[in-house]
Amino acid sequence: MAKGDPGGTTRGRRAAPRSRKSATGNPELVQLLTPEGERIDSVTGPDGIEYRVDFTDEEYRGLYRDLVLVRKLDAEATALQRQGELGIWASLLGQEAAQVGSGRALRTQDMAFPTYREHGVLYCRGIDPIMPLGLFRGVDQGGWDPNEFKFNMYTIVIGAQTLHATGYAMGINMDGKTGTDDGEAVIAYFGDGATSQGDVNEAFVWAGVFNAPMVFFCQNNQYAISEPLERQTRIPLYQRAAGFGFPGIRVDGNDVLATYAVTRTALDNARHGQGPSLIEAYTYRMGAHTTSDDPTRYRIASEVEAWQAKDPISRVKAFLEKQQIADAAFFAEVDEQARRESVHLRERVLAMPNPEPVTMFDHVYPNGSPLLDEQRAQFSKYMESFEGSAH
Amino acid sequence: MATETLTLGKALNTGLRRALENDPKVIIMGEDVGKLGGVFRITDGLQKDFGDQRVIDTPLAESGIIGTAVGLAIRGYRPICEIQFDGFVYPAYDQIVSQVAKMHYRSRGKLSIPMVIRIPFGGGIGAVEHHSESPEAYFAHTAGLKVVSCANPQDAYVMIQQAIASDDPIVFLEPKRRYWEKGPVDLDAPLADAYPLHSARVVRPGTDVTLLAYGPMVRTCLDAATAAAEDGRELEVIDLRTLSPLDLSAAYESVKRTGRAVVVHEAPSNIGIGAELAARITEECFYSLESPVLRVTGFDTPYPAARVEEEYLPDLDRVLDAVDRSFGW
Numbered sequence: 270m271a272k273g274d275p276g277g278t279t280r281g282r283r284a285a286p287r288s289r290k291s292a293t294g295n296p297e298l299v300q301l302l303t304p305e306g307e308r309i310d311s312v313t314g315p316d317g318i319e320y321r322v323d324f325t326d327e328e329y330r331g332l333y334r335d336l337v338l339v340r341k342l343d344a345e346a347t348a349l350q351r352q353g354e355l356g357i358w359a360s361l362l363g364q365e366a367a368q369v370g371s372g373r374a375l376r377t378q379d380m381a382f383p384t385y386r387e388h389g390v391l392y393c394r395g396i397d398p399i400m401p402l403g404l405f406r407g408v409d410q411g412g413w414d415p416n417e418f419k420f421n422m423y424t425i426v427i428g429a430q431t432l433h434a435t436g437y438a439m440g441i442n443m444d445g446k447t448g449t450d451d452g453e454a455v456i457a458y459f460g461d462g463a464t465s466q467g468d469v470n471e472a473f474v475w476a477g478v479f480n481a482p483m484v485f486f487c488q489n490n491q492y493a494i495s496e497p498l499e500r501q502t503r504i505p506l507y508q509r510a511a512g513f514g515f516p517g518i519r520v521d522g523n524d525v526l527a528t529y530a531v532t533r534t535a536l537d538n539a540r541h542g543q544g545p546s547l548i549e550a551y552t553y554r555m556g557a558h559t560t561s562d563d564p565t566r567y568r569i570a571s572e573v574e575a576w577q578a579k580d581p582i583s584r585v586k587a588f589l590e591k592q593q594i595a596d597a598a599f600f601a602e603v604d605e606q607a608r609r610e611s612v613h614l615r616e617r618v619l620a621m622p623n624p625e626p627v628t629m630f631d632h633v634y635p636n637g638s639p640l641l642d643e644q645r646a647q648f649s650k651y652m653e654s655f656e657g658s659a660h
Numbered sequence: 661m662a663t664e665t666l667t668l669g670k671a672l673n674t675g676l677r678r679a680l681e682n683d684p685k686v687i688i689m690g691e692d693v694g695k696l697g698g699v700f701r702i703t704d705g706l707q708k709d710f711g712d713q714r715v716i717d718t719p720l721a722e723s724g725i726i727g728t729a730v731g732l733a734i735r736g737y738r739p740i741c742e743i744q745f746d747g748f749v750y751p752a753y754d755q756i757v758s759q760v761a762k763m764h765y766r767s768r769g770k771l772s773i774p775m776v777i778r779i780p781f782g783g784g785i786g787a788v789e790h791h792s793e794s795p796e797a798y799f800a801h802t803a804g805l806k807v808v809s810c811a812n813p814q815d816a817y818v819m820i821q822q823a824i825a826s827d828d829p830i831v832f833l834e835p836k837r838r839y840w841e842k843g844p845v846d847l848d849a850p851l852a853d854a855y856p857l858h859s860a861r862v863v864r865p866g867t868d869v870t871l872l873a874y875g876p877m878v879r880t881c882l883d884a885a886t887a888a889a890e891d892g893r894e895l896e897v898i899d900l901r902t903l904s905p906l907d908l909s910a911a912y913e914s915v916k917r918t919g920r921a922v923v924v925h926e927a928p929s930n931i932g933i934g935a936e937l938a939a940r941i942t943e944e945c946f947y948s949l950e951s952p953v954l955r956v957t958g959f960d961t962p963y964p965a966a967r968v969e970e971e972y973l974p975d976l977d978r979v980l981d982a983v984d985r986s987f988g989w
């Protein structure tokens with residue numbers, strides 16, 4: 270796995286900006302890499318902040334590697350679902366840049382609160398991609414310690430995790446862990462649909478009044494299952510932040526460089542005590558909501574094609590090729606690594622055992638429950654009553 | 661010094677103070693809990709002494725209170741959340757049922773949410789709607805939550821501290837109409853030696869009928885037992901104290917002696933705590949029962965207007981009427 274931090278510190282030769290373009294176009298959208306692979310040196314956002322990245326060639330290649338690997342592993346999971354090995358899968362197809370850009374912007378000490386689609390962020394946290402697959406296979410419900418990985422368990426109830434993130438960020442303040450470069454920050458992931466939830470709006474209120482060191486990272490992928498953005502909002506989502514008293518900004522969510530720059534800045538502002546902000550990563554869910562969904566019922570092919578032209582990976586590849594940062598051998602090697610890792614993932618998914626039925630009684634309460642113990646004992650006895658059967 | 665006479669409300673306040681003193685990770689969150697000391701003054705003076713980082717006046721949104729407390733718990737804090745009134749807990753219901761209750765399970769035991777959700781519950785104070793409800797069945801029905809209720813100042817003082825010290829998420833139901841009732845509280849007895857939190861207790865021994873109650877109805881049942889004694893009937897009163905998990909060993913032992921059981925609660929009867937008690941007692945004490953387990957409860961209506969709540973709430977006469985019916989079976 271490519272685990273290099275492609276930003277922040279400088280290692281090796283810096284890639285000089287090889288193409289420049291003024292920040293024209295949509296002033297509401299921070300973009301540093303066009304769909305055609307043209308590099309924009311820097312952009313001053315509507316917030317007055319100048320956004321830029323200063324990556325080495327190696328770091329650019331690292332981001333490309335992340336994007337390809339994340340897409341390939343996601344495709345493998347979709348295939349596993351089609352073959353009946355996963356019960357369901359929520360694909361991130363199309364959202365790779367939003368997740369890799371923001372995921373790589375996190376510093377080690379930062380805490381992430383994902384939805385159920387942040388497989389790319391998980392990967393960038395250095396977490397084994399097998400970890401969430403038990404949930405989708407139906408052999409567990411997550412089962413990891415959020416504090417061990419600085420990555421909360423997947424949350425399926427829409428928007429609920431934004432409050433958890435806010436509380437966690439309040440705790441950072443209470444622990445006095447802001448105000449320096451080593452300060453901690455939190456990122457809360459959610460989607461455009463979630464912005465209609467009460468919990469998300471309450472999280473905005475709380476984060477504002479308690480000056481919580483956090484970033485609300487909204488991947489606006491244009492759809493909440495079948496419902497388009499227009500069913501959730503009358504105004505651009507990032508503008509909601511103003512009503513809650515903190516900055517909001519829209520970034521091209523298919524541009525890994527811009528997403529990285531905007532997220533890194535917002536997180537650093539938060540860790541230095543400047544409070545919350547909202548990032549709207551403008552992107553598109555290329556696939557279905559989940560493998561149970563049929564998007565042809567609610568969106569037209571031409572729309573999907575238009576977004577296909579803004580693909581987050583091809584633009585990085587075009588840039589790397591044009592600037593001769595990577596050659597054919599590199600691309601082939603990345604593809605080969607992706608193939609290898611997806612095969613490895615598949616093998617391990619197939620090897621996941623079903624849990625013993627009696628384990629359903631485990632971990633309901635930290636201190637246990639006599640009534641539950643009784644029920645477990647009755648269940649075990651019942652199961653044992655089947656002659657010659659282990660279960 | 662050891663034993664003082666306190667109201668139930670003051671006993672809770674003193675217990676909360678002890679918890680804040682003993683563990684710097686304990687925090688209190690809720691609406692009006694700081695400067696005001698809570699609408700019932702249960703947190704009176706705590707923000708003044710422990711600061712606004714530990715006794716936090718929150719924005720007015722119950723889901724936000726519980727949801728942010730989950731995050732604080734993940735961070736290592738032990739939040740005590742006050743829900744101002746029973747009828748206002750429902751906006752937080754999703755966070756309580758889907759998040760608080762399930763985090764430990766979802767994490768396969770790697771994460772605990774040591775949260776106490778304090779809810780003043782029940783009627784009898786002449787309030788407008790939404791201020792007199794008994795939502796315990798909703799929470800007791802939910803795996804992953806524990807639910808307790810105190811009925812006297814001594815228990816209030818001890819049980820609140822036990823709940824805070826527990827790693828389980830606990831819904832702590834406070835009988836609001838008993839907040840002002842006084843009783844002796846031993847302030848010096850070590851918590852480690854206290855009567856276990858999730859244990860029922862016989863509060864009045866008797867031989868003829870077993871009354872099962874919790875929270876505000878324990879006092880009602882004790883009064884009924886006093887009245888019945890004048891008529892020559894000895895009612896045994898059991899304070900359940902814990903609604904999830906239920907502790908029914910004392911109840912089974914009692915019903916096997918008396919042969920009769922009456923469950924009393926303010927909550928409506930339909931699919932309520934009383935139904936669960938009746939089922940379990942019937943299963944465990946079937947051959948000892950002289951009559952079916954009877955229930956005296958609030959009616960299956962929304963909580964009514966205050967001017968008729970005395971007729972809605974179980975009282976001494978309705979309890980004694982059920983005792984008569986048990987004997988008349």
